[in-house]
Amino acid sequence: MEAAASRASLSRLSLNQITTKRWSVREAAEGCLRAGIPYVGLWRDKVAETGLEESARLVREAGLEVSSLLRGGMFPAATGAERMARLDDNRRAVDEAVALGTDVLVLVCGAAPDRDLDAARGMVEEGVERLVPYAAEAGVKLGIEPFHPSLMTERSVIVTLAQALDIAERFDPGRVGVAIDVYHVWWDPNLYPQIARAAGRILGFHVNDWLVPTYDPLLGRGMMGDGAIEIRRIREAVDAAGYAGPIEVEILNPKIWEKHGDEILEQIKERYAAHV
Amino acid sequence: MEAAASRASLSRLSLNQITTKRWSVREAAEGCLRAGIPYVGLWRDKVAETGLEESARLVREAGLEVSSLLRGGMFPAATGAERMARLDDNRRAVDEAVALGTDVLVLVCGAAPDRDLDAARGMVEEGVERLVPYAAEAGVKLGIEPFHPSLMTERSVIVTLAQALDIAERFDPGRVGVAIDVYHVWWDPNLYPQIARAAGRILGFHVNDWLVPTYDPLLGRGMMGDGAIEIRRIREAVDAAGYAGPIEVEILNPKIWEKHGDEILEQIKERYAAHV
Numbered sequence A, B: 001m002e003a004a005a006s007r008a009s010l011s012r013l014s015l016n017q018i019t020t021k022r023w024s025v026r027e028a029a030e031g032c033l034r035a036g037i038p039y040v041g042l043w044r045d046k047v048a049e050t051g052l053e054e055s056a057r058l059v060r061e062a063g064l065e066v067s068s069l070l071r072g073g074m075f076p077a078a079t080g081a082e083r084m085a086r087l088d089d090n091r092r093a094v095d096e097a098v099a100l101g102t103d104v105l106v107l108v109c110g111a112a113p114d115r116d117l118d119a120a121r122g123m124v125e126e127g128v129e130r131l132v133p134y135a136a137e138a139g140v141k142l143g144i145e146p147f148h149p150s151l152m153t154e155r156s157v158i159v160t161l162a163q164a165l166d167i168a169e170r171f172d173p174g175r176v177g178v179a180i181d182v183y184h185v186w187w188d189p190n191l192y193p194q195i196a197r198a199a200g201r202i203l204g205f206h207v208n209d210w211l212v213p214t215y216d217p218l219l220g221r222g223m224m225g226d227g228a229i230e231i232r233r234i235r236e237a238v239d240a241a242g243y244a245g246p247i248e249v250e251i252l253n254p255k256i257w258e259k260h261g262d263e264i265l266e267q268i269k270e271r272y273a274a275h276v
Helices: A001-010 A025-035 A045-052 A054-061 A080-100 A116-138 A160-167 A191-197 A231-238 A262-273 B004-008 B025-036 B044-050 B052-061 B081-099 B117-139 B163-169 B192-196 B231-240 B261-275
Strands: A012-018 A039-043 A065-073 A105-108 A142-143 A178-181 A202-207 A247-249 B013-016 B038-042 B064-071 B105-110 B141-144 B178-180 B204-206 B247-249
Touching: A012 A025, A012 A054, A012 A065, A012 A262, A012 B038, A025 A039, A025 A045, A025 A054, A025 B052, A039 A045, A039 A054, A045 A054, A045 A065, A045 A080, A054 A080, A054 B044, A065 A080, A080 A105, A080 A116, A080 A231, A105 A178, A105 A202, A116 A142, A116 A160, A116 A231, A116 B192, A142 A160, A142 A191, A142 A202, A160 A178, A160 A191, A191 A231, A202 A231, A247 A262, B004 B013, B013 B025, B013 B261, B025 B038, B025 B044, B025 B261, B038 B044, B038 B052, B044 B052, B044 B064, B044 B081, B064 B117, B064 B204, B081 B105, B105 B178, B117 B141, B117 B163, B141 B163, B141 B204, B163 B178, B163 B192, B192 B231, B204 B231
Parallel strands: A012 A039, A012 A247, A039 A065, A065 A105, A105 A142, A142 A178, A178 A202, A202 A247, B013 B038, B013 B247, B038 B064, B064 B105, B105 B141, B141 B178, B178 B204, B204 B247
Antiparallel strands: none
């Protein structure tokens, strides 16, 4: 009974691979199998190290489902040629998602190549628009992930859920949606109305925590329960918007990466039960 | 002629005292006089070091106007007694503003004492509401300064201009307005509509820059022109909303603080002319 309850409580849990950065795809797949974690979110650089077909085989043989592939996006660039090269790379990401057996490609939309934010936002919209037909043909949905405003110059000019939805709503809900990461959205005074607005378009939900004091916007993310975010309240709002899919634990933090992967997974399960 | 043109171009320039952190009130006043900078924004801790009356005298004798006093706010706290103590401290800040000859007290609203952001936001609204009658009686306006979302756990749960205006608009425009700092608001996809909405309530405008890469949300602010912010575009929007008051240069950055104050002021004048 206890084992069944434990399995039920983990039924939506996904290890986003960056959380165990030192592990290869093989190690992550085997680790999830040992820990009873049913989903894994894969990163393209790790998949490339192992090889695409080998990665797909390893994950399949471990009985895991791939919750998403990270990441597409990075649309804005100074020249048209560079933007075209990035679009090509996004198409390859779509192909990789198909090969890995996931129908969700998460988009980190990209920073501005100069000070002109409006132009960069326009390049994001154009990039999504150009990618959609290819992704739709392949049966892959695009999940626009709004990023924390502190990462605007490094990662994304799309910094609110409202912005992400403004783009997504130009397309069919079966083609473009959003990925919601608590770290990136928790500060937003419009968060809960925008989560409700996202109903039918939520393609992914990522959990971690905002550490206090904040020491690095990119790599200072915390384990659930170690920071300031009302994680459960956000998860309940995402559920209330109809999302019942996997919940990825995605933590970028060198202090966590130093630990053994199995140890990280045990802590994830404990904190997931207590705080998500 | 050149000197006259230079004086005209500096007519709105204010040295926010934190930018020359190593200077006392006396040194800042004398430095501004030497540099031809007509305004100074004072900090309460520096004023306390020099003494309130002495600070007022030094600034007056240098022929400077005080653009604002920083800072009031910090309303949320875990207990009612502590919130009351903070309200008392805010009333003292109002008295100090009067003594220093400025009618603007800038409010840094404060962080949440726990994970409950809604409760903390409520404490901010309550704090402003309780402070208004005292400030109005003294002829001091309260300028709510929205802070960058990366500083939510350290400085303020009010992180957008829209939030600040939602509170300010509950009061007469002659009593409560907003202070707009480019660093805190530049990322906001709703920035320009909200600046337009702020017409008649803009009580201060602060300039600096967002450095890339970002190395510290609190102390990593840059000199105008060294970072990613479209400063002139924001200044023009603020002007278009009818603000014609002082423009404070406010930079928290230990690398700048190391320099001699006169050198900082010369760079400010040059960068102000080129980028603001």
